[in-house]
Amino acid sequence: MTQVHDLDIPLGPSREKMDLVLAGVEDVHGERMRIQMGPQHPATHGVLRVEIETDGEMIITATPHIGYLHRCFEKVAENVTWPQVVPFTDRLDYCSSMNNNLGWSLAVEKLFGIEVSERVQTIRVLAAELNRIANHCVALAAYSLDIGAWTPFLLLIQEREHVLDLFEELCGGRLLLNYIWIGGLSHDIPDGWLVKVHEFVEFMQPKMPELNQLLSFNKIFIERLGNVAVIPADVCLQYGVTGPNIRGAGVKWDLRKNEPYSGYETYDFDIPVGTGEAGQFGDAYDRYMVRVKEIVQSLRIIEQAATRLDNMPGDDVQAAIPKTFAKVPKGEVYFRTEQPKGELGFYIVSNGKSKPYRVKCRAPSFSNLCVMPKVAPGLLIADMVALIGSIDIVLGDGDR
Amino acid sequence: MGNIEGRFGPNILVTSADKLFNWARSRSLWPLTFGLACCAIEMMATNASRFDLDRFGIFPRPTPRQADVLLVSGTLTAKMAERVLRLYEQMAEPKYVISMGSCANSGGPYWEHGYHVVKGIDQIMPVDVYIPGCPPRPEALIDGYLRLRELIMRETIARKDA
Amino acid sequence: MSFTPILIFFIAGAAVVFAAIFFSRLLAPQHPGPVKNSTYECGEETRGATWVRFNTRFYIVALIFLVFDVEVLFLYPWAVNLRDLGLYAWIDMAIFIAILVVGLAYVWGKGDLQWVRPRGSSAGSAKER
Amino acid sequence: MTQSEILEYLQASFPDAGIEPDETEPEPLIIIPPEHLQQVAAFLRDDEKLHFECLMCLSSIDYDEELHTVYNLYSMKHDHKCSLRCKVSREDPVIPTLTFIWHTAEWHERESYDLLGITYEGHPDLRRILNPDDWEGHPLRKDYEPQKKWHDIPLTPQPLLGGGDDG
Numbered sequence A: 001m002t003q004v005h006d007l008d009i010p011l012g013p014s015r016e017k018m019d020l021v022l023a024g025v026e027d028v029h030g031e032r033m034r035i036q037m038g039p040q041h042p043a044t045h046g047v048l049r050v051e052i053e054t055d056g057e058m059i060i061t062a063t064p065h066i067g068y069l070h071r072c073f074e075k076v077a078e079n080v081t082w083p084q085v086v087p088f089t090d091r092l093d094y095c096s097s098m099n100n101n102l103g104w105s106l107a108v109e110k111l112f113g114i115e116v117s118e119r120v121q122t123i124r125v126l127a128a129e130l131n132r133i134a135n136h137c138v139a140l141a142a143y144s145l146d147i148g149a150w151t152p153f154l155l156l157i158q159e160r161e162h163v164l165d166l167f168e169e170l171c172g173g174r175l176l177l178n179y180i181w182i183g184g185l186s187h188d189i190p191d192g193w194l195v196k197v198h199e200f201v202e203f204m205q206p207k208m209p210e211l212n213q214l215l216s217f218n219k220i221f222i223e224r225l226g227n228v229a230v231i232p233a234d235v236c237l238q239y240g241v242t243g244p245n246i247r248g249a250g251v252k253w254d255l256r257k258n259e260p261y262s263g264y265e266t267y268d269f270d271i272p273v274g275t276g277e278a279g280q281f282g283d284a285y286d287r288y289m290v291r292v293k294e295i296v297q298s299l300r301i302i303e304q305a306a307t308r309l310d311n312m313p314g315d316d317v318q319a320a321i322p323k324t325f326a327k328v329p330k331g332e333v334y335f336r337t338e339q340p341k342g343e344l345g346f347y348i349v350s351n352g353k354s355k356p357y358r359v360k361c362r363a364p365s366f367s368n369l370c371v372m373p374k375v376a377p378g379l380l381i382a383d384m385v386a387l388i389g390s391i392d393i394v395l396g397d398g399d400r
Numbered sequence B: 001m002g003n004i005e006g007r008f009g010p011n012i013l014v015t016s017a018d019k020l021f022n023w024a025r026s027r028s029l030w031p032l033t034f035g036l037a038c039c040a041i042e043m044m045a046t047n048a049s050r051f052d053l054d055r056f057g058i059f060p061r062p063t064p065r066q067a068d069v070l071l072v073s074g075t076l077t078a079k080m081a082e083r084v085l086r087l088y089e090q091m092a093e094p095k096y097v098i099s100m101g102s103c104a105n106s107g108g109p110y111w112e113h114g115y116h117v118v119k120g121i122d123q124i125m126p127v128d129v130y131i132p133g134c135p136p137r138p139e140a141l142i143d144g145y146l147r148l149r150e151l152i153m154r155e156t157i158a159r160k161d162a
Numbered sequence C: 001m002s003f004t005p006i007l008i009f010f011i012a013g014a015a016v017v018f019a020a021i022f023f024s025r026l027l028a029p030q031h032p033g034p035v036k037n038s039t040y041e042c043g044e045e046t047r048g049a050t051w052v053r054f055n056t057r058f059y060i061v062a063l064i065f066l067v068f069d070v071e072v073l074f075l076y077p078w079a080v081n082l083r084d085l086g087l088y089a090w091i092d093m094a095i096f097i098a099i100l101v102v103g104l105a106y107v108w109g110k111g112d113l114q115w116v117r118p119r120g121s122s123a124g125s126a127k128e129r
Numbered sequence D: 001m002t003q004s005e006i007l008e009y010l011q012a013s014f015p016d017a018g019i020e021p022d023e024t025e026p027e028p029l030i031i032i033p034p035e036h037l038q039q040v041a042a043f044l045r046d047d048e049k050l051h052f053e054c055l056m057c058l059s060s061i062d063y064d065e066e067l068h069t070v071y072n073l074y075s076m077k078h079d080h081k082c083s084l085r086c087k088v089s090r091e092d093p094v095i096p097t098l099t100f101i102w103h104t105a106e107w108h109e110r111e112s113y114d115l116l117g118i119t120y121e122g123h124p125d126l127r128r129i130l131n132p133d134d135w136e137g138h139p140l141r142k143d144y145e146p147q148k149k150w151h152d153i154p155l156t157p158q159p160l161l162g163g164g165d166d167g
Helices: A016-022 A073-079 A085-090 A097-112 A118-147 A151-171 A193-204 A207-216 A219-225 A233-239 A244-248 A284-310 A364-369 A381-391 A395-399 B012-026 B038-047 B078-090 B102-106 B138-153 C004-027 C056-080 C082-110 D003-013 D034-046 D105-116
Strands: A033-037 A049-055 A058-065 A330-339 A342-351 A358-362 B069-073 B096-100 B129-131 D054-063 D066-075 D080-089 D094-096 D119-121
Touching (some): A049 A381, A085 A097, A097 A118, A097 A330, A118 A193, A118 A219, A118 B038, A193 A207, A207 A219, A219 A284, A219 A381, A233 A244, A244 A342, A284 A381, A342 D054, A342 D066, A358 D054, B038 B069, B069 B078, D003 D034, D054 D105, D080 D094, D105 D119
Parallel strands (some): D094 D119
Antiparallel strands (some): A033 A049, A049 A058, A330 A342, D066 D080
């Protein structure tokens, strides 16, 4: 009988299966095989390479390798003027370009001390929440595709098309919008657009319960995601995991409530938090359910923002945009916003010239990914797919 | 192709065989799901039900062994270029390349300051169809596929010099 | 009861298979190259040998699958002409399925269906300290 | 506690560490010499009144003759922020690592090593994270010259009109 050598697995999240493997009760070990879950892989949501070392099906170590989509955002941001950086922030997390624009513009407005009118703030919140719904639709669609359900993918992408039609009418772009500028917006609301927004909200109301019936309460789905890839709250804090992932772990932390910006404090919505109904707190199912509930909350915000805009006198949305960016205040500022994937922060250094001296983008997917080597040991290979899908990474802002 | 390629002059048999093979190939282009960046999301939206690439016989395949078209959608970076070249080599003949989006065409917005970005994938592999746009609209992607169809319809297995 | 239809059936089956291979060999363009023949692993070179000592769990799972796959194989002809086989064949097959259900219960109880046997499963063998 | 209160509190608890504010608008940062960085950072996290358990962002900047690393900290418990700055000369840019204090620093430090060439001594595996491992130079430095080629993959823009020779 081969002598059971103790597996030097770093202590992953404790779980009934996991204890067994650690206690070395596993009778016979195969040799470790090194598998590349490489850059071209249907379930890595882009170009992420995870080098997995497995013993049979059980993952021993998993090291993510990123950088395959490193598009030098910070170098580009040092060589273009302030307003020209906005289209590049679109391409950071290309599923939620409106929220990236909002993050960048608010950071620069804080540095320059620009105040925007209340109407512009309301339009920004409306557009950002619409984009949150679109982003969560893509995230849930790709996730259900990874788990193996083809119908929710088509349904969710179809509902997302409605949001993209709204954006197309608002600012001409579908995916990358360049809409929220520093100090204002690129276009005002076309008339008749708010009516469409109200129609969209009515259209979208029954969709989430429908998705729940179709997928969320499906026994196979719950069995597949319950108790899998648990990221407890303290690991989230230590590794800087933010957004739906930390809310899935039960921490009620959302920048729109804790550090309100752009008028978010005036809307009433609540923060969905993981309930641990399918296993433990912070497992893949919790993170999934948090995103589904967030779509419902975003609909509430959109409804309130749209009704406010209905009876708000129209004003020039480009009033507060500075005429020239040649002379700008010097200084350094860090500003963070609640982007659908997590906490998007911009550290901006300005030396008074028309181009930023240094821009550091604290991207949510970058930090959400670095938790993988700690969480992955002990998972089966199929659960690794569930882990990557549930932390919802996009390599555009992972690699910047 | 195979043993009968470039063997015969352009006679009646060869031209009708051409028509049959080209028709069969162009009506079932299986792309390699190869989302690099933002264009990948537009590619997903085009594969979904509203723009529905399935009606053209286009069904994404995850492995290069079963793919006919390498649809490079997104920004090709230096670190990724080696892998893309290997995938391109590993695809079975006859294979085609569609460069989707201005990043793949010429480096796109990262043309000037992107030190890590390959300025256009035609620097490292032959490209059949370029689709402009950043990201190109789904209709533009469909137009790219149809243009590739016409390209395939003009192929022939007759001897080149004849 | 002539067996020619079955013979024709086999010949046709073999013909289809060989035709597919022959025409694809004849018509499909072949340009083998060193990179093309290398194994595909998500665009990466493969690292680590694949000729490793597999975990025995794979062997057990494969065995279980084989048993129940062959069982289904026997069910097909039986299910097709159950009507004229009469009650006797039905009882016969019921016994056969019962035996396999006992096997399934044993394997399930022993915990071999899951990848890692949970601690203290009912049929914990001596090996499990 | 505001930034200035934290500054006084730190100066009180580390009198000889040479902590002083700098003059960046809109809010001065706390400058900490590299040799005391780990000590002060551990204190910032463990002290009850400060309790900074989140490292929001770690960014490093190239100021021609000096390389700076700025740490933005946040405490969820007391809901207050603090930002530190650590200055290092350009010749031997070495800063002690903070990975064992905040795990999120592990990747941020690897990135700032990759892009700006600041080595964080004591870091578990300081490799390049975004660029390929054998990439020359540190791209975010002001005097960086982009490479022409990497593993014979051309990185130069194609000539605009026809007949490119070095493509």
